[in-house]
Structure formats: structure tokens, C-alpha cells
Amino acid sequence: MAPTVYLVSGSSRGIGLGLVTKLAERDNTIVFAGCRSPGTSPLLQSLAVQQPTNLHIIQLTAADKAGNDAAVAHLVVKSLEVTPESMREHYEVNTIGPLVLFQSSFSLLSASTPHPKYIIISSFMGSNSFGTRVPTNQLPYGASKAAVNWVASKLHYDHPPFVVVPIHPGAVATDGAAVAVKQEPFLADYPLISIERSAQGVLKVVDEAERGEEASALRSYDGGSFPW
Ligand SMILES: NC(=O)c1ccc[n+]([C@@H]2O[C@H](COP(=O)([O-])OP(=O)(O)OC[C@H]3O[C@@H](n4cnc5c(N)ncnc54)[C@H](OP(=O)(O)O)[C@@H]3O)[C@@H](O)[C@H]2O)c1
Known part of the structure; x- marks a missing residue:
């Protein structure tokens, strides 16, 4: 095989x-x-x-490094102080990056199996109904993840053989999470899961993902899903 x-x-x-x-x-x-x-x-x-x-x-x-570094530096910013540059930087990394990688890998994936899987690591912060209610100052991050959720659905409908799934990986103890906690200390009270637990859960969702008529919801590492 x-x-x-x-x-x-x-x-x-x-x-x-x-x-x-x-x-x-x-x-x-x-x-x-x-x-x-x-x-x-x-x-x-x-x-x-x-x-x-x-x-x-x-x-x-996947996207420009300088832009990415700048985006991380401005992960947490009050909505009234969000700059157009900060919005662009987050879109560059979180939305345009996954789209460009899909375009680059499209012909190889198409030639691989009848239903190639393209999985986007998104975030529950990109859920309109959930992420906007979380009291953190992460407007650019959340908006760019909401946009990549839209990209995932659009790629699903445009490319019928593909299984395109956006996944929330959990709140995970990584460098990225540490940057967010440093900028917004109250997040330190939020329980984090290990990288291993996240990876295990994400891969279970990936293994079980199938092409459906409807685009996949924003799936979660623990088998659940978030509303758009
Ligand atoms: N951690 C969480 O709690 C959490 C929650 C929800 C969603 N997420 C999402 O999960 C994903 C991974 O997050 P993480 O916490 O694992 O972050 P992380 O620890 O900060 O690691 C980020 C990874 O992405 C790479 N990277 C960044 N920009 C890149 C670019 N332009 N091109 C190629 N590689 C690039 C970094 O490479 P270098 O080593 O070269 O910098 C590094 O390997 C992100 O999309 C994040 O939004 C994380």
C-alpha cells in the first residue's frame, strides 16, 4: 500500500x-x-x-516573516487602537498564508488521493458567535481567523473532491500562548492543554474527516465544534 x-x-x-x-x-x-x-x-x-x-x-x-513577527508583537491591542497595519499583518499570516499554501500544493494534492485533506489550524477566536464575546483585546487575530474559516468553506465548495476543515487546536501551552499571556496577564488563569494532547485530538479529527455536502463547521480538537 x-x-x-x-x-x-x-x-x-x-x-x-x-x-x-x-x-x-x-x-x-x-x-x-x-x-x-x-x-x-x-x-x-x-x-x-x-x-x-x-x-x-x-x-x-507561508507568509512574509517580517509581517509575521510584527503581527505577534501586536497580538493584543484594544479595538479603538487597532491600526490598519495590524489588521493587514494578521491577515497576511493567518488568512493569506493558508490560502497561498493551498494554491501551491493544489496540483500535488489533486494527484494524491480521491479526497485529499487540507486542514487549517484556526481558532475559536475566529467564531463570530463565540470569539467576539471573549473579553480579550484580539480584534485583528480573531478577524483574521474568522476570515480563514470563510476561506476554508469556500475552498470546500469550489473543489468538490477536497476535504477542507478548519480546526480549533485548544488553548495550548506554546510560545504563542505565552506571548498572549504576557500581553494580557488575566489569561494566565485560563487552563492550557499540552501540545501532545492538542496534537492527538487534532489528528483524530483529521483522520475521521470526510467530504460532506456541507462545508465542515469550525471543528475542535476535542471532537466538538464551534458555531461560525
Ligand atoms: N496556542 C494556542 O493556544 C492556540 C489556540 C488557538 C489557535 N492556535 C493557532 O495554532 C497555530 C500554531 O500556534 P502555536 O501556538 O503553535 O504557535 P507558536 O508556538 O508561536 O509557533 C508558530 C509556528 O508557526 C511558524 N510560522 C510563523 N509564521 C510563519 C510563516 N510566515 N511561515 C511559515 N511558518 C511560520 C513558526 O515558525 P518559526 O519557528 O520560524 O517562528 C512556528 O513554527 C496558529 O495558527 C495559532 O493561531 C493556537
């Missing part, structure tokens, strides 16, 4: 690294671990040494 092939972007650390770690343990599996600076992640490098046949590191930048 031909191996199942995965391409994971942002795999140098955080949830992306958790996903490639779990996938590389699977039989008959090839994982391409995409990261924008392959030399800067010792954890990913040592994983590739342990799994030389089924894990391959590739250089992959």
Missing part, C-alpha cells in the same frame, strides 16, 4: 512540531515538516535524525 503523505507547515515548534512528532511515529507514513528556518529548531532536527526514513524537513514560508 502506498504511504500516506503529510505536509505540515510551522513545524519548528508549538502545535506544528507536536503534529509532526505524532505523525512520524505512524507506520507507512511520510511527513514533510515545513518550517521557514530549518536550521533554527534543534527539536525538529533531532526528530529527523530519529526518523530518517519517514520525516523530511523542508523550507516553507
